[in-house]
Amino acid sequence: MNPESLLAALPGVAIAPEAIQVLPDARAYRNCLLERIAAATRRIVIVALYLQEDEAGQEVLDALYQAKAARPALEITVVVDWFRARRGLLGAGRQPGNAAWYQAQRQLRGLEVAIHGVPVQTRELFGVLHLKGSIIDDCVLYTGASLNNVYLHRFDRYRLDRYHLFESAALADAMAGLVQRLLHPTATPRLDLPPAPAPRGLRGDIRRLRARLRRMAYEVPAAPGEPCLRVVPLLGVGRGNPLNRSLCALLAAARSQIVISTPYFNPPRVVMREIDHALDRGVRIELIVGHRTANDFYIAPGEPFSASGALPYLYEDNLRTFARRRHTAIACGQLVVRIWNDPGHTFHAKGVWVDQRYSLLTGNNLNPRGFNLDLENGLLIDDPLGQWLVPRAVELEGIRRHAPQIAAASDLGEKAEHPKDVRKFLRRLRYSRLEPLIKRVL
Structure with missing residues (x-):
């Protein structure tokens, strides 16, 4: 199949041009994320390499707990890399990692904000969760940024990324559906609940998870017959x-x-x-x-x-x-x-x-x-x-x-x-x- 035919055959979601918004910078993305979390009514699925224990990370986690307290029926799921959450910053010596913070926050709040760790390989060196895209009700916020002070331009420094907002129920359903199929009771443990399993005990689950991931795909409609965005x-x-x-x-x-x-x-x-x-x-x-x-x-x-x-x-x-x-x-x-x-x-x-x-x-x-x-x-x-x-x-x-x-x-x-x-x-x-x-x- 030639490249043009391969691209044309890819299943995708038809969308109106005005339903795709480019956010100009990290501050605009942070404001949009917090506003959307505060207004959520049905579901929030946050996916990132990590949610860091710093001022910006605390702001995001506070917003999630506040949304849950205001609307108890709201389903909230946070998905991060399992290994990254269990270690400190590179070069900073031994640290308990963000998982200890997640557990302390849950104990303090007493609310159900589920935080799952996904181990893609048996060692962090050989593969991490690098999925992007958070789903809030029927919108998708897509960026390569993780959640910390620099990525969200909380203080003086920023890390430039790309920030897009898609208003599409079909796209949001497809991306949320994949996250739900990805999660597994033992292979993707809860990081907000103690005790965390030992890495050695997860090896078999991780291998089976990776094999399952190879067969997974986003469930979206077939390519439309007429050319469209x-x-x-x-x-x-x-x-x-x-x-x-x-x-x-x-x-x-x-x-x-x-x-x-x-x-x-x-x-x-x-x-x-x-x-x-x-x-x-x-x-x-x-x-x-x-x-x-x-x-x-x-x-x-x-x-x-x-x-x-x-x-x-x-x-x-x-x-x-x-x-x-x-x-x-x-x-x-x-x-x-x-x-x-x-x-x-x-x-x-x-x-x-x-x-x-x-x-x-x-x-x-x-x-x-x-x-x-x-x-x-x-x-x-x-x-x-x-x-x-x-x-x-x-x-x-x-x-x-x-x-x-x-x-x-x-x-x-x-x-x-x-x-x-x-x-x-x-x-x-x-x-x-x-x-x-x-x-x-x-």
């Missing part, structure tokens, strides 16, 4: 999944333009291959990538170094190599590379825009880990009639605002300019021959 929800876990196939089909279907945004430049081979095929076809490609200092793993000079602090430089090295090998395309303007940098803030916007028709929203980092290990999803907006071009263009211009174009790979600097600790770590990594393996799990 529609939203296609896609699920992805493991190699060759529907999200991966659709993403590659998007790149293969491009005839004039591709825009790719990712905070971490580490594309899998299949994506790199489709990029090069598109360049060969004469397609104009634009990459928007976060500057190393806009990476959430970045460690400023003078702060204690850890291995994770080398990751921004590794991503930068990947991009520099990519740009050097395609210097001719950059010089003639066919390949545009933009580096997002708003000093003091971080970058987390992910997605793909193809021609003037397709827009993919996803939490997938478009890297080997996202393609092979994590549980991912995405919403593909298919706009064959050009009904949603203005909001699409406005969002893209907003992402480009702090992303100037580079003229050549040399604009990214040189490896010799990396801090001494980073150079030492990356040199050891290369000599150990572990670099290819490391890149697969980043």
Whole structure:
């Protein structure tokens, strides 16, 4: 099946253009989320990598408990990654994790706000819950953001993401339905109730859960016969999944333009291959990538170094190599590379825009880990009639605002300019021959 036919056959939900709203920034998303929670009447399903114990996380959890107290019949489910909830922040030493906070809050409130942990693999290193999209009554709030101070711009710093609001009962039902089918009494334990099971005791349940996930899909109507604006929800876990196939089909279907945004430049081979095929076809490609200092793993000079602090430089090295090998395309303007940098803030916007028709929203980092290990999803907006071009263009211009174009790979600097600790770590990594393996799990 050619890529155009594959995309056209994907089942999706027909939607009016005015039913899709792009929220401009993290503060607008936080306000919208809190307002929608306060107004909910039937159901709230919050899905995120984590709900953090900080001021913004407390604000969200307070809103959920207040909504439950006001309307006891309201069904509230929060779904987060099981491993992430049971550990502290990277580099912060031993901490009880957010699960202890969830339990303390439940004991304090005495209300039923169920918080489930989903273990996608037997170890966090080999896969996490990376589903996105929260459902409140008949609307879907879709973003790659988790729930903490930086993602929600609670104080001075923000982490830029993408924020979309869909008013669609069919889409909300499909996404809530998948979450309900995902949850399992033993495989996805309650984190707000003690005692938490030991990781070793969950291994069998986790393997069965992952096998079941491979067979799962969003239940939506068949593709409509007439061209119309529609939203296609896609699920992805493991190699060759529907999200991966659709993403590659998007790149293969491009005839004039591709825009790719990712905070971490580490594309899998299949994506790199489709990029090069598109360049060969004469397609104009634009990459928007976060500057190393806009990476959430970045460690400023003078702060204690850890291995994770080398990751921004590794991503930068990947991009520099990519740009050097395609210097001719950059010089003639066919390949545009933009580096997002708003000093003091971080970058987390992910997605793909193809021609003037397709827009993919996803939490997938478009890297080997996202393609092979994590549980991912995405919403593909298919706009064959050009009904949603203005909001699409406005969002893209907003992402480009702090992303100037580079003229050549040399604009990214040189490896010799990396801090001494980073150079030492990356040199050891290369000599150990572990670099290819490391890149697969980043």
